[in-house]
Amino acid sequence: MEQEKIRAARDGDQAAIRWLIEAYQGSVYALCYRMLGTPQDAEDAAQEALVRGINKLDSFDLARPLRPWLLRVTSNLCIDRLRRRKVTVSLDDMGEDGAWEWKAGSDVTPEQQLVRKEQAEQVQELLALLNPVDRSVLTLFYWEGLSYAEISEVTALTESAIKSRLYRTRRVLAGHLLEGRKDE
Amino acid sequence: MSEYIANKVPLEMHSAGWWEQALADQLTAAEERAWLEVEALFKAVPVPVPPAGFADRTLARMEDARRRRYAVGLISAFFLILLAWLLLLATGGDLLYSIWNMGDVLFVSRELLFQTLMRVGINLVAMSRTLFPWLLGGVVLLYFSLMFNGTLAATATLFLVNKRRATVYLK
Numbered sequence: 294m295e296q297e298k299i300r301a302a303r304d305g306d307q308a309a310i311r312w313l314i315e316a317y318q319g320s321v322y323a324l325c326y327r328m329l330g331t332p333q334d335a336e337d338a339a340q341e342a343l344v345r346g347i348n349k350l351d352s353f354d355l356a357r358p359l360r361p362w363l364l365r366v367t368s369n370l371c372i373d374r375l376r377r378r379k380v381t382v383s384l385d386d387m388g389e390d391g392a393w394e395w396k397a398g399s400d401v402t403p404e405q406q407l408v409r410k411e412q413a414e415q416v417q418e419l420l421a422l423l424n425p426v427d428r429s430v431l432t433l434f435y436w437e438g439l440s441y442a443e444i445s446e447v448t449a450l451t452e453s454a455i456k457s458r459l460y461r462t463r464r465v466l467a468g469h470l471l472e473g474r475k476d477e
Numbered sequence: 478m479s480e481y482i483a484n485k486v487p488l489e490m491h492s493a494g495w496w497e498q499a500l501a502d503q504l505t506a507a508e509e510r511a512w513l514e515v516e517a518l519f520k521a522v523p524v525p526v527p528p529a530g531f532a533d534r535t536l537a538r539m540e541d542a543r544r545r546r547y548a549v550g551l552i553s554a555f556f557l558i559l560l561a562w563l564l565l566l567a568t569g570g571d572l573l574y575s576i577w578n579m580g581d582v583l584f585v586s587r588e589l590l591f592q593t594l595m596r597v598g599i600n601l602v603a604m605s606r607t608l609f610p611w612l613l614g615g616v617v618l619l620y621f622s623l624m625f626n627g628t629l630a631a632t633a634t635l636f637l638v639n640k641r642r643a644t645v646y647l648k
Contacts, residue, residue: 310539314532319524326525336528340535344542412522419515435519464504467511 296355303350313359314343320360320437321367327432328371328425330417338374342367364437365447368429375425419466426450430458594619 295316301309321342326335346366353362420428426448433439433447434455441452448455504512566573598616602609621628 307536311532311536314535318527318531318535322527322531323525332525332528335525336531336534339527339531340538343535344539347539348542409523412518416518416522419518435516436524463512463515464508466515467504467508470511470515471507 295359299350299353299355299359302347310347313347317360317363318343321363323436324364324367324429324432325371327416327420327436328368328428329374330421334374338371339367342370345370361439361443361446364433364439365449368433368447372425372429375428419469422465422469423462427458427462430455431462434459590623 298309298312302313318339322335322339325338325342326332329335329338342363346363349366353359420431423431430444430448430450433444439447441455444450444455445452450458594616598612601612621631
């Protein structure tokens, strides 16, 4: 099914291209969001990654799964953007005065939304401590649910290097949390 | 860490057991607890989902990119051809001009010859009606001899038609 869609997309079939975008937009967007930290940047990067991926389908080996390949394109794009990026401030969900605003019409209560917002901010704050490659490895491991072998395919790192990076990452994040407590 | 690992029970370095052994003892108890908190936080935070209309906007962007590539290709090709022409003119302008002139001269002289022959023929016909078949024959002969390719084609056609007829009759 997927291979047929990929072949059709290579020939420029719009329905097949839409199918591929809808099938992988979740993974690609989530990785971009975790890597870049803001919805605006995530949407822009995810769109560019999908456009690049679909335009490069001719070079894709049909015998392999598409998801790791597409995530590789996305991860490389995000790493490039992070390396070029200057310091930015997220204005997401903020009002004119810069304060966080509750979104009306949501299923969860304002309190729950606030907690989620704080958790999301905390996660992004922790991710911001890591270099782009470690951030990518961590995101692929914890949120994309990829195995070491799949992460190796995405990042072009060896499995040992991935384990080592994950270990270092855990230590950095745990250390940051402990330091924060000492300061309090 | 390498010294520490070297003193451990020997295990294949790429095995999961090696990593578990290496990492388990490396985090302090406080770090371990802090890390578990971080991991719990990772699990609690919702997975970001793309906004509504994301696929439509991506498709529109893809179409824009395709059009832009096409336009850039077209403009590049135009400038490339222009550049090639300019280079050709700059390097071999005189030669091109001579070839152009030669072609012009050939074309005009053929036209002049044809017109002259027609005038002479028509004048002769007007002067004497008895010479008309001879003159007509002469003009046709002259025309065919000047138009060698045409004569050849006509002869070949006649030959092939006759040959085909002969084949049909033989059957």
